[in-house]
Amino acid sequence: MTTTATATQRPRTRKSNRPAWDEEPSFVGKFAKAAFMICYAAAIVIPIWAIVATSFASEEALQRAGGNLLLLPTDLSVQAYQEIFSGGALTDSLLLTIVLTAIGTAISMVLTIGAAYGLSRPGTVLHRPLLLLILFTFLFAPGMYPNFLVVQKLGLFNSYWSLILPMALNAFNLIVLRAFFMNSVPRELIDAAKMDGAGEFKTLFRVVLPMSKAILAVIALFYAVMYWNIYFQAVLYIPSLDTQPIQVVLQRMLMSTQGLPGAASSAAQYQSDVAAPTAALKMAVVVCTIVPIVIMYPFIQKHFTKAVITGAIKG
Amino acid sequence: MAALQTSAPPASGGGQARPRIKRTQTFGQRLRHDWPLLVLTLPALVQLAVFFYWPSAWNIIAFMDYSPYRPFWENPFVGLAWFERLFSDPYFLPALGNTLKFALAQLMFVFPLSIGLALLMHSVVSTKVRSTFQSIVYLPYFFSWVLVVTVFIQMLGSDGLVSNWALGFGGDRLSFTTDGDTFVLLAWMQWAWKDAGWGMIIFLAALASINPSLYEAAAVDGASRWKRMWHITLPGIRPVIVLLLILQLGGILTVGFEQYQLQREAVGYQATEVLDTFVYYRSIIGSQGESFGTAAGLFKGAIGLVLILIANNVAHRLGEQGIYQKS
Amino acid sequence: MATPSRRSPFRRRSLFKAAGIGTAGAAGLPMIAACGDIESGSGSTQVTEGFDFLPNYKEWPLPIEPDLVGEPPHHPSGFTSYPEPVQAVTDLPSGSGTYEFTIPMWGEAPSKDDPYYAAVHEAWGGTVINIRHADGNTFADTSAQWLQANEFGDGIQIFSWMLYAHPNFRETVANTFYDLTDLLKGDIADRWPLLAGRDTAAWGKSVWSTDPEDPETARIFGIPGSILGGPANAVYGRTDLLEAAGLAMPTTVEELLEVGRAWSDDAAGQWAFFGTDWFTPAWFGLASGEGWIWDEEQDKLIHNCERPEYTEWLEFRRTLHDEKLQHPDAASGTLEPKDLHKAGTILFHQDGIQYWSDFTNQVKGGEAEGAIAPIGAIAANGRTPLVHAVNDVEGWVFLSKDLSQEQVEEILDVANFCSAPYGTKEFEILEYGVEGEHFNYGDDGTPVYTELGTAVVQAPVNYKTFSGRVQTFLTGQPEFVQDRFEYNATMKDYIEANIWEGMRVESPADAVAADQARQDQENDIAYGRAELSEIPSMVETYLNNGGEAAREHFTAAYKALHGK
Secondary structure, eight states, X not given: XXXXXXXXXXXXXXXXXXXXXXXXXXXXXXXXXXXXXXXXXXXXXXXXXXXHHHHTBOHHHHHHHTTOOOSSOSSBOOHHHHHHHHHSHHHHHHHXXXXXXXXXXXXXXXXXXHHHHHTSSTTSTTHHHHHHHHHGGGTOOOOHHXXXXXXXXXXXXXXXXXXXXXXXXOHHHHHHHHHHHHHHSOHHHHHHHHHTTOOXXXXXXXXXXXXXXXXXXXHHHHHHHHHHTOXXXXXXXXXXXXXXXXXXXXHHHHHHTTTOSOTTXXXXXXXOGGXXXXXXXXXXXXHHHHHHHHHHHHHHHHHHXXXXXXXXXXX | OHHHHSOHHHHHHHHHHHHHHHTTSOHHHHHHHHHHHHHHHHHHHHHHIIIIIHHHGGGGGGGBOOOTTSOGGGSOBOTTHHHHHHHHOTTHHHHHXXXXXXXXXXXXXXXXXXXXXXXXXXXXXXXXXXXXXXXXXXXXXXXXXXXXXXXXXXXXXXXXXXXXXXXXXXXXXXXXXXXXXGHHHHHHHHHIIIIIHHHHHHHHHHHHTSOHHHHHHHHHTTOOHXXXXXXXXXXXXXHHHHHHXXXXXXXXXXXXXXXXXXXXXXXXXXXXXXXXXXXXXXXXXXXXXXXXXXXXXXXXXXXXXXXXXXXXXXXXXXXXXXXXXXX | OOSOOTTOHHHHTOOOOOSSHHHHHOSOOOXXXXXXXXXXXXXXXXXXXXXXXXXXXXXXXXXXXXXXXXBTTTBOOBOXXXXXXXXXXXXXXXXXXXXXXXXXXXXSOOOTTOHHHHHHHHHTTSOEEEEEEEEHHHHHHHHHHHHHTTOBBBEEEEEGGGGGGSTTHHHHHHHXXXXXXXXXXXXXXXXXXXXXXXXXXXXXXXXXXXXXXXXXXXXXXXEEOOOOOSOOEEEEEEHHHHHHTTOXXXXXXXXXXXXXXXXXXXXXXXXXXXXXXXXXXXXXXXXXXXXXXXXXXXXXXXXGGGSHXXXXXXXXXXXXXXXXXXXXXXXXXXXXXHHHHHHTSBSEEEEETHHHHHHHHHHHTTSOOSOEEEOOSOOSTTOOOOBOOXXXXXXXXXXXXXXXXXXXHHHHHHHHHHTOOTTBHXXXXXXXXXXXXXXXXXXXXXXXXXXXXXXXXXXXXXXXXXXXXXXXXXXXXXXXXXXXXHHHHHHGGGBOXXXXXXXXXXXXXXXXXXXXXXXXXXXXXXXXXXXXXXXXXXXXXXXXIIIHHHHHHHHHHHHHHHTO
């Protein structure tokens, strides 16, 4: 195992990071791999590029394009971004979403880790019935109306807690984490910790969690994404609050003109086209919603890497 | 980390060995021994009780002719009448068929694509290439469906980027985004574009926990690249794959809503009607009521349950843990 | 026709997010009537006139007579000049209550700190009404939940077209909202002169029966919004592009097709048409709303789809597709036709009447180029044109039944204030906000919004629509008012007669489902996925799966209404 560690830590002296034991792949294989990756990345980069380019486009350029996305903004303009960050409402919304995501993810992780560990040992008291209670949640979802009633009866209507507590536990994440605790954390280590007189809490914090960093990072990411994308709950549960999560703001912009070509309904007159967001503004908000994610991702990735090294040493 | 490499049966065997010892203890003794585990589980259980079981009790209205303005128990019970109505609707079976079709396509093509991407990533040695690629491909996951469909129309629509290139080279406009017959392919491309990169992440995490010294040992023993993938990599992530597959099966009838509703007019209702849109058009626009939607939800849940049970059983036979064990 | 079209794009593109079927399935819909054991969704009817408990009408004299005198309701009068506003409510009540109202809003919600709100509160006597700006796109669906849980603050605004998400709305109304009858009955002109000046028909349209079987239980439950007749939608052509191509504005459907053929060029990326689904039936003489007409010869109700004009209409739509006269991605649901119209990619665009003034304003402001005009009353095959128009209250404000009588009276004081018409100080502050902040007087004396005014006062639904105006007129930019007035004059003779005047009819659930399926099939034909030859079987399916049941239901309503 020391060899592995040195192999990964010795990249400078070699042409690549390839470990000594790994053979060089064939040229064809390399080429095919590179070609596939480039095509795949291009299929994703081009549209994202178009979104970013459009967000910087001037109004005239958008007009000529008929509201389509642009690949090459001829005359750049940061007007859309100025608009976003001048009013303050959008800045508030971004901040709120970040705070919600942080608090929500923390609460979710506490619930999930506790239950995943608590249920990771078959044969303990009440293990089966409790597990069944959790598995049962896969079977159906309570309807929108019952969910709403519960939120309302608990006094969470028009409270930001209504965006966190009702979805704080995801059975899918719980089961994934539990499976990891059961399959990938060696029993001997837990038993050894117990021998040393460590209680369950100590074992969890000292032995199990440090070994599970990679999966914990992934699950935290799952929760963070869920909170980051909160939309419909906000529309339903917190209509009175001034600051709304970012997805609500975004969807209002993306859908605002779409739902309203007027039709036989009289409502068209309340959607003044004058105030309709331009394509640049919409795309700028899209960019704002993904920038924090782009910033966050390297940290998560670092955990993956660390987990690899930890694995190498422990193994 | 050894437990992951050795295939699962010994691990689950170990799990089964313990209860036998414990069974000899009384409930009180076991409680005294295991209480910390219960305490750890408690917050999650409270959350479930309040936000899942309490509202779920409402599913009883699937058997009632429910109105919110009557005292609850004065709502008349109608037995299975709502289910009868569900099954007798001429559009129900096609919607169910489409749902299964899309779910299968998702399982068979999107899922393996994520694994494939993860393996590909894993085999790339350069950290730079690796992290660049990774930090690009997962981004579309954060786009709402409105935006994803918009992007597809802009790129692949009849007046889209590709069409106009083709036109410039003397070709024809694509009719891909308005063709009901090829909608599965279109939907697949949309999933792949939106979700595959994201799905890759969890497999990468699983791959990250495989001990590299195993590869080294195998390589020293003369195992080729493909052999190593077959004998070390895949078994290493097998528990994760099986687990995710089972869980996907449970939610198989929930294939999404917005994606289909947004493209309903473009490719036609016959290609896009799934259970979720069916219920929407029947119970919200078609005003069949809350009981109707609840009945449809229960039906979906029942199918999901059966699929999970079957899949879990198969997993046990294959020597995997699945989501729960027989004890 | 009283009910708004089922083609409303709000319905098709609702943002209703089904995170699981449970979500999709449970919008919380109460119901009535019969299928086996289920007493649900058999539809309902509600008479809306001939009551003896409505407020006694007492004319409220206008401070200024309109410059352009039309023939209401479908040819409303208009103002091309802005008068010195007068005070309508001279005896200002003083209110001290604070209330919260839920109101739908599209676009970005304005800040609640804006001076507009405080200024309006002060102007109407101190009552504070905080607005809960709920998302308009999801409002129909979400409001159904709020109402059932009695969680909408002290009042809620609901547009009549939103009732599709509230089947058996009658039950909701009777159980949730304040019964205003005792307060509004008889002579109310002393305390609420502006409310007394409102059209009796508007009050009649705000009546629901607490017991569907017993007409004697009818009561007033809502404060009606404005009624403004005349065409609410149009298909707009780019007149500048027509002129450049040497083409004239079409006056028949045949001419329209010729113009489309002459202008469209698929290879160059220009198409005459985009969406043609919800506006075009009128060109073929098809009925609006649920699509029923009374056939005197056969002595029964006939649905659009049973008429030969229906086939003609679908042939027309199919021609646009086959001959590549319409944008190939028109059905995709994510393109913005307004933008394509402004860019000149498409020549004709169906939209609400507001689009006309918006476009004109944008050209003025240098944000768009070109000129547009609505296509007039046109028809196919030499028939007399038919024009769909709305003459109904746009919606209601309902008050919570938990309010006390004094509180409701205070809110009615506010409603009285909000009913003030054009030419009053009340109208000015509600419609334009505070001078210098939200608007400035233009050169011709007409108020012009500032940027803040556009964002806060103009775009969103707010106090302007709290209670309908005593009388409604065409107002705004003088040139636009003039154009629209003249346009209405050319349309008024062709306006469809509303055979349901005096009654609100709710379709049976089966019929709504069958209707949805038929519309899906119409689109299949229009976009080339099915053939015109399939129309007869499609109609048969429709009739067998709910259409005939709907005919029975509507026939009963029709006979009751017309005394047959």
